[in-house]
Amino acid sequence: MKALVYTNTNEIVYRDEPNPVLNPDEVLIKVEATGICGSDMHAYHGRDPRRVPPLILGHEVAGTIISGSQKGSRAVINPLITCCTCYYCDTGFSNLCDQRELIGMRLAGAYAEYVKIPSRNLVALPETLSSVHASLAEPTATAIHALNLARIKSFRPLAELKVMVVGGGAIGMLVGLLLRGYGCFDILLAETNDLRGKSAAKHTGCQVFNPITDSADQEDSFDLVIDCVGGGKTRELAMSAVKPGGTLVHIGLMDSQNGLDIRKLTLFEVTLIGVYCYTAADVRAAVKALDAGLLGDLSWVETRPLSQGAQAFSDLDKGLSASAKIVLVPDSQT
Ligand SMILES: [Zn+2]
Ligand SMILES: [Zn+2]
Structure with a gap:
């Protein structure tokens, strides 16, 4: 698959990468929209020791499920993977889970044609919400x-x-x-x-x-x-x-x-x-808020093709983009 890979400080390369290999609890998502987060910019600057290159960044994702029993459905990904059994998960603070993992940090992220995620991390995407707007569910959460x-x-x-x-x-x-x-x-x-x-x-x-x-x-x-x-x-x-x-x-x-x-x-x-991230309930609330139009028309969100991702990072770095959010979409959609 094609992917945007963070290879070094201030260096992002669009290149071929192997497709994700699924574990039994995971599904494959065809990425339709994936936002650039401030934390991805932080990694790009070489200032996030948790994100070590080479790495596919990206954790703000909407797309279509292409494996498993929900194949064909559209979904938003809750990118924060938690264990579901520790004290924090058990008491409603899953964002503080002992074993929390955000995709695009150690695990491969979503600046790619495909990304994998445990099926429990999917939130159904209403027909009325576009993938680009749905990719804002994560920062909204x-x-x-x-x-x-x-x-x-x-x-x-x-x-x-x-x-x-x-x-x-x-x-x-x-x-x-x-x-x-x-x-x-x-x-x-x-x-x-x-x-x-x-x-x-x-x-x-x-x-x-x-x-x-x-x-x-x-x-x-x-x-x-x-x-x-x-x-x-x-x-x-x-x-x-x-x-x-x-x-x-x-x-x-x-x-x-x-x-x-x-x-x-x-x-x-x-x-x-x-404040660190969100709970699963916050992600569901975010999808509802976006779908209900609570956040307005979102016309300030800019989209660019995935292949042009390196330029997007560079423009954000230099403060050249007025838009507070650039969402990357597959080249086939542009
Ligand atoms: Zn983010
Ligand atoms: Zn946990």
Whole structure:
């Protein structure tokens, strides 16, 4: 099969790879759409020790099942494989499973014609949802998981909160869109790339500001701050913006250096919540939300042929793409 292989730092090659070999519990999926995630970009930069080249990246997938009893059905993949029996799986926190594995990290991912996955990781894809939009189910599930955790810790309903979203990438866009879908309209989105910022303002309806060039006093004024980048600078902004008694949700994995003010956290009872992936229920909720149109028309999503994937990575790297999400589709579909 043809696949896009991460071969070295800043190097992605479109080449022939062997087809996946199935274990008894797995099915083969013909990939119809597969999104480029911030974590794939992180690997591309050689900054993710968990992703070792050569490796087929990609974990945001929709396609058609072409083996087993559900052959011919369309599906979204829940790419987080869990054991189903450990303490965490057993108590509803499968995202913390002792043996969790995200495809495209050690196991081959979906930037290919075919990908394999345990059949228990499939979510049925409604007729009315396109594969390209369905491939957003995975990042949408992360956004849903983050907002569910924020909701549990907040004293008021999400709709009543003043919220700052840090980062106008796909997770930031999806968090903004979901919040608006939930009836929350007092949202400020921080983005340093002006191309991205314009797109975020247009498509999410959130107020957008550039924390580098726009000098606004945001200190201690947000009930909820969601850092969708996770770098020292964004943590610093998030920590400063959250108000006493407020909640800081941390999703990104950019770096693990500084930015947290532990004195403020303690003296002003700021709740800090880490978010990693989603549960199976979150993925199903994401498919429903996308199908119901809760996230709008998704016209900000760009598609490119799989064979042009290396260019897509390079454009994202250089900040040349206004789109917060590029979805790769098989060349036969373009
Ligand atoms: Zn992702
Ligand atoms: Zn488990």
